[in-house]
Amino acid sequence: MENGKVSIHDIARELNINSSTVSRALNNNPRVSQKTKDRVIEKANELGYQKNLLASSLRNSKTNTIGVIVPRISRHFFSSAIAGMEETAYKAGYNLIICQSLEHLEREQKIAQSLSDNRVDGVIISISMETKDDHNLLIFKKNRTPVVFFDRHLDIPGNSNVLIDDFQAGFDATEHLILQGCKKIAHFSGPQELEIYKNRFEGYKSALEKYNIQFEKSLVISSKLMESDGLESAKIVLSQPLTIDGIFSANDVAAISAMQYFKKLGIRVPEDIAIVGFSNEPISAVIEPSLTTIDQPGFEMGKIATNLLLSQINDKEGTIAETIILKPVLVVRNSSKRLPI
Amino acid sequence: MENGKVSIHDIARELNINSSTVSRALNNNPRVSQKTKDRVIEKANELGYQKNLLASSLRNSKTNTIGVIVPRISRHFFSSAIAGMEETAYKAGYNLIICQSLEHLEREQKIAQSLSDNRVDGVIISISMETKDDHNLLIFKKNRTPVVFFDRHLDIPGNSNVLIDDFQAGFDATEHLILQGCKKIAHFSGPQELEIYKNRFEGYKSALEKYNIQFEKSLVISSKLMESDGLESAKIVLSQPLTIDGIFSANDVAAISAMQYFKKLGIRVPEDIAIVGFSNEPISAVIEPSLTTIDQPGFEMGKIATNLLLSQINDKEGTIAETIILKPVLVVRNSSKRLPI
DNA sequence: TTGTAAGCGTTATCAC
DNA sequence: GTGATAACGCTTACAA
Secondary structure (H helix, E strand, O other), rough: OOOOOOOOHHHHHHHOOOOOHHHHHHHHOOOOOOHHHHHHHHHHHHHOOOOHHHHHHHHHOOOEEEEEOOOOOHHHHHHHHHHHHHHHHOOOOOOEEEEOOOOOOHHHHHHHHHHHHHHOOEEEEEOOOOOOOOOOHHHHHHHOOEEEEEEEOOOOOEEEEEEOOHHHHHHHHHHHHHHOOOOEEEEEEEEOHHHHHHHHHHHHHOOOOOOOOOOOOEEEEEEEEEHHHHHHHHHHHHOOOOOOOEEEEEOOHHHHHHHHHHHHOOOOOOOEEEEOOOOOOOHHHHOOOEEEEEEEEEEHHHHHHHHHHHHHHHHHEEEEEEEEEEEEEEEEEHHHHOOOO | OOOOOOOOHHHHHHHHHOOOHHHHHHHHOOOOOOOHHEEEEHHHHHHHOOOOOOHHHHHOOOOOOEEEEEEEOOOHHHHHHHHHHHHHHOOOOOEEEEEEEOHHHHHHHHHHHHHHHOOOOOOEEHHHOOOOOOOOHHHHHHHOOOOOEEOOOOOOOEEEEEEEEEHHHHHHHHHHHOOOOOEEEEEOOOOOOOOHHHHHHHHHHHHHHHOOOOHHHHHHOOOOOHHHHHHHHHHHHOOOOOOOOOOOOOHHHHHHHHHHHHHHOOOOOOOOOEEEEEEOHHHHOOOOOEEEEEEHHHHHHHHHHHHHHHHHHHOOOOOOEEEEEEEEEEEEOOOOOOOOO
């Protein structure tokens, strides 16, 4: 009762039976008589027995644990995704070990090693901005640990992915600006090595093309899309010889930062410059003007990613990698609304 | 090289030495010659050896893992706190298993059991709104697993806590409203069984007292402080016979929800009703009018909680429970500013 | 400095 | 239906 150091051997001794029988009874093995089961369970409760999952995991080579690697836990998109993962994992009897790369390749690498050492059954990851290939994830391949990417992924065969259609989203955002009358549209982009930013950029280009608007390289401003980057990018926008009247930013953070700078200078949004962001952070709905953006359903994506991973974990060799691409939803708000509806 | 199923025995066999020597070499035991260490490490790399932490943990009764229980991962305060915990834990070589109670006592109970079964070395928790005593945490006491509370705590001797001074914060918020000229101040409160809400309420009462304002029970509106509750509470405020001209809400969510309702009705904030929230959610800074609130430094609290826990884990019997109470900071913004500064 | 052997708590295999 | 035993991979007295 007192110490939590009760093992099946203690139960066995007290009941004068063998510990293997106790083990079977506790696991509800059909080959054990009901009577024995009852006795074992009663005694287990009496002694305050707790199964030692370490021993069990060691023996079974199965930890019922999923490793999660995200750039930053406190970013709303990621915390919602994690919340979705947790709910799904909890239902299936899995725990989540959660780690943040803080956008550093080296840290991501160490985390991968640690998760692998801890023998997680699978991994869900959204890669750092410094990650350009899968060399720091090879350890999972080697150990046949399934990996599911969400949002920031690598284009690698054999892995499952949960994404939104970034190309389409980039296209929709840009087309929306064009239809609102914008002629010179800048694009705030992230590192081009990341698929998501490349695809958003390609979508932007494609929309320009469709409407016969000349693509100008100088209008694409790349950065890490942090708050300070948004400010810098806004300054670059204003320093251009041509008059930019629209911005498609590859995330909300940079978009908002730019918008607030414009506001301070008396530049009107959307009249002078219309802005579209990406992510639909909660702030975007309440800021004034409210920010038009692409919705990224974090919670939902987390759930899907977890389900994909669980089926790979359980179906063994059977299941193959799957890529789920969600349709993007453009949420039109005031930062881009120039025309009456 | 191929399978990750390499154990110290494999290394031992290849080198014609004993596995215990390999173990010692890998753990950099001084009693092993440098030459042997070098050979072992080289062979380990060659074979792609990975220490099995399950076996190690089982043997050492130490998992280097901390369990975290929060009501909801996606709430900004909690995700920041978790981010702070993760950074601190990472540095110390610990992993975090993160679970959410979703405000349900039963779920919290099951999670506690599961964390205990997983033999976490310690637990950091912010309790659910349904939790009124420590009966579902007794398992940790039984197993001598240290527990640190943060924010939503239980008033139990023997446990460490990281809190902000809720009484003082309630007092400051209310006094601020009084000094801005409010005469009838309502209070949106959470479940009174939770220390934090009780203390915020007491602070509110105490400020009224100091300024000789009659406390009216009908002005205290209790709920779970969700978005919908804020709306309901706002309606109750307007239905009162007396004209309420100030609100101190025990969280930002309810405050903002009420504010938006007032705005829709054409009631001016702060001129007709001044509002102060609690938490300093990111939204509060950008909403219009911006919300005056009490800052709750989640990231910082997470760091402190983790450090407290780690010292309890490592210092064994030595360290005693400690309660860290942070000074509250009132962030004055436009939702309450009636006077020129 | 290294080897031997036992044990952490569980479960699977084989026997009876 | 139950028991005996070995094994998962690691660590640590105790010997040598």
